[in-house]
Amino acid sequence: MATKRASLSITSLTLLLYFLTFSFSVFARPSTFLDDFHVTWSDSHIKQIGGNAIQLILDQSSGCGFASKNKYLFGRVSMKIKLIPGDSAGTVTAFYMNSDTDTVRDELDFEFLGNRTGQPYTVQTNVYAHGKGDREQRVNLWFDPAADFHTYAILWNHHHVVFYVDDVPIRVYKNNEAKGIPFPKFQPMGVYSTLWEADDWATRGGLEKIDWSKAPFYAYYKDFDIEGCPVPGPASCTSNARNWWEGPSYQQLDSIQARKYRWVRINHMIYDYCTDKSRYPVTPPECMAGI
Ligand SMILES: *[C@@H]1O[C@H](CO)[C@@H](O)[C@H](O)[C@H]1NC(C)=O
Numbered sequence: 476m477a478t479k480r481a482s483l484s485i486t487s488l489t490l491l492l493y494f495l496t497f498s499f500s501v502f503a504r505p506s507t508f509l510d511d512f513h514v515t516w517s518d519s520h521i522k523q524i525g526g527n528a529i530q531l532i533l534d535q536s537s538g539c540g541f542a543s544k545n546k547y548l549f550g551r552v553s554m555k556i557k558l559i560p561g562d563s564a565g566t567v568t569a570f571y572m573n574s575d576t577d578t579v580r581d582e583l584d585f586e587f588l589g590n591r592t593g594q595p596y597t598v599q600t601n602v603y604a605h606g607k608g609d610r611e612q613r614v615n616l617w618f619d620p621a622a623d624f625h626t627y628a629i630l631w632n633h634h635h636v637v638f639y640v641d642d643v644p645i646r647v648y649k650n651n652e653a654k655g656i657p658f659p660k661f662q663p664m665g666v667y668s669t670l671w672e673a674d675d676w677a678t679r680g681g682l683e684k685i686d687w688s689k690a691p692f693y694a695y696y697k698d699f700d701i702e703g704c705p706v707p708g709p710a711s712c713t714s715n716a717r718n719w720w721e722g723p724s725y726q727q728l729d730s731i732q733a734r735k736y737r738w739v740r741i742n743h744m745i746y747d748y749c750t751d752k753s754r755y756p757v758t759p760p761e762c763m764a765g766i
Contacts, residue, residue, distance in 0.1 A: 507526055507527050507699075508523060508527070508528075508529050508541075508696075508699060509523070511543055511544060511545070511666075511699055511701060512541045512542060512543055512544065512666075512699065513541065513542060513544055514539070514540070514541050515540045515541055515542045515667070516537075516538070516539050516540035516541075516669065517537045517538065517539040517540070519537075520532040520533070520534075520537050520538065520539035520670075521539050521541060524695075527697050527698065528695060528696065528697035529541075529695070529696050529697070530693055530694075530695055531568070531668070531670040531693065531694045531695075531696065532670070532691050532692070532693060533559075533566060533670045533671065533672065533690065533691065533692040533693075533694075534687075534690045534691040534692070535687050535690060538669060538670045538671035538672060539669070539670055540667065540668060540669035540670070540671075541667070541668055542665055542666065542667045542668075543665045543666035543667070543701065545665070545701075545705045545706070546574075546575075546663035546664055546665045546705070546706050547572075547663055547664060547665075547666070547701065547703035547704055547705055547706065548662075548663040548664075548703070548704045548706050548712075548713045549631050549632050549633065549703055549704055549713060549718070549720065549721070550631060550632075550701065550702050550703015550704060550718075550720055551628060551629065551630045551631070551700075551701075551702055551703065551720050552572065552628065552629050552666050552700065552701045552702075552703070553626055553627065553628035553629075553639075553698075553700045554570060554626070554627055554628075554668075554696055554697075554698065554699055554700070555624040555625065555626050555627075555696065555697045555698040556568070556570065556587075556620070556624065556625065556627055556694065556695070556696050557620070557621060557622075557623060557624045557625075557694065557695040557696075558587055558589070558596060558620040558621045558694055559589055559621060559692045559693060559694050560621035560622070561592050561621070561689065562589075562591055562592045562686050562689045563589025563590060563596070563621070563692065564589050564590050564591045564594075564674070564677075564678040564683040564684070564685060564686065565589060565672060565673065565674030565677055565678050565683060565684055565685030565686075566588075566589035566670065566671070566672060566673070566674075566677070566685060566692055567586055567587065567588055567589070567669075567670075567671055567672075567673040567677050568586075568587040568589075568668075568669075568670050568694050569584065569585065569586045569587070569667070569668060569669045569670075569671075570585045570587075570627055570666075570667075570668045571583060571584040571585060571586075571666075571667050571668075572629060572631070572664035572665065572666055572667070573664055573665060573667055574659070574662035574663065574664045574665075575664075575665060576662055578606055579605050579606040579662070580603050580606050580608070581603055581604055581605065581659035581661075581662050581664060582601070582602070582603035582608065582664070583600075583601075583602055583603075583629050583631065583636055583638070583659070583664070584599070584600060584601040584602075584603075585598060585599075585600060585627055585629070585638060586598070586599040586600075586601070587599075587620070588613075588673075588677045588678060589677065589678060590678055590683070591678075591683060595615040595616055596615070596616045596619075596620050596621075597613050597614070597615050597616070597745065598613065598614050598615075598616060598640065598645065599611055599612070599613045599746075600612050600613075600614075600638050600645065600646045602636065602646075602648045602659075603659075604648075604656075604657035604658055604659045605657040605659070607657060609748065609754075610648075610748050610759070610761075611746065611748050612646055612744065612746060612747050612748065612749075613744070613745050613746035613747075614640075614645050614646075614739060614743045614744050614745065615743050615745055616640070616743075617739075617742070617743055624695070624697060624698075625640065625641055626639070626640075626641050626698075627639065627640060630720060630725060631659070631664075631703075631720075632718075632720050632721045632725055632726070633650060633660070633721060634649070634650055634721075634725075634726040634727065635647055635648060635649045635650055635726075635727070636648040636659070637728070642732075642735070643735045643736070643738075643739055644728055644732050644735060644736045644739075645736070645739050647728065647736065648761070649761075651760075651761060654760065655760070656760050656761045663704075663706035666701060668696065670692070670694050672685055702719075702720065703720070704718070748762075749762030750762075
């Protein structure tokens with residue numbers, strides 16, 4: 476079976492027990508938090524609510540974080556997130572993949588930058604490939620991400636990395652290795668999330684400070700879904716062209732997705748490192764090669 480759900484990459488004994496207990500239906504349902512993740516930072520600030528959702532808490536004593544138990548090489552990870560409502564200025568909720576290799580880090584980031592009540596949330600994305608990052612883009616969300624859950628996903632295959640907000644691609648980083656541009660391809664990445672205070676830079680460049688009188692701040696996550704090749708795992712998985720996320724319809728944006736992507740970039744993008752001449756007098760090569 477090409478598709479390796481995160482919940483399958485447990486030891487074979489546990490797997491056997493799973494089969495006996497839940498039968499095949501376990502493949503179909505989204506995995507629960509504790510199947511796939513563990514708390515990395517401040518147990519007391521992450522609460523399981525119901526079977527399938529968690530609450531992240533930020534107060535003056537601490538933020539918190541969690542990470543996947545496994546690493547993956549290619550696949551798609553998605554989560555439904557409901558961000559901090561009201562005055563969230565100075566808070567950052569991050570959802571990202573990271574190879575955890577300091578010097579040659581690969582990383583794919585979603586960072587949700589809070590704002591004053593009624594002001595738009597900003598989503599900052601970044602791509603590190605073979606240790607080189609500094610590829611920030613920022614999009615202001617066109618809806619209130621604290622009013623409801625929305626799906627945030629990263630698709631990662633041999634052709635490109637796509638960041639999705641619901642069904643809208645907000646960023647595409649293409650594999651342009653043929654043109655000498657690094658692409659994350661060799662290192663498995665774990666899935667991480669954190670909620671923390673970053674009022675030295677997050678909101679209007681650090682001008683807006685966090686209002687601790689509004690604390691504690693809460694963000695909610697549910698419907699964790701990781702489909703990819705777990706590492707360690709069968710080596711054949713990574714190069715298997717039959718994995719669904721490598722399929723023809725995932726190799727480039729279709730015309731509907733391409734239209735949504737253009738719509739976001741024209742109407743909601745507020746920063747793009749590609750066009751930041753003060754930082755990059757010479758346009759970075761990947762900005763010319765891709766769309
Ligand atoms: C916050 O709101 C201001 C005013 O609308 C906007 O310029 C900014 O991009 C928003 N996001 C952040 C993170 O400051």
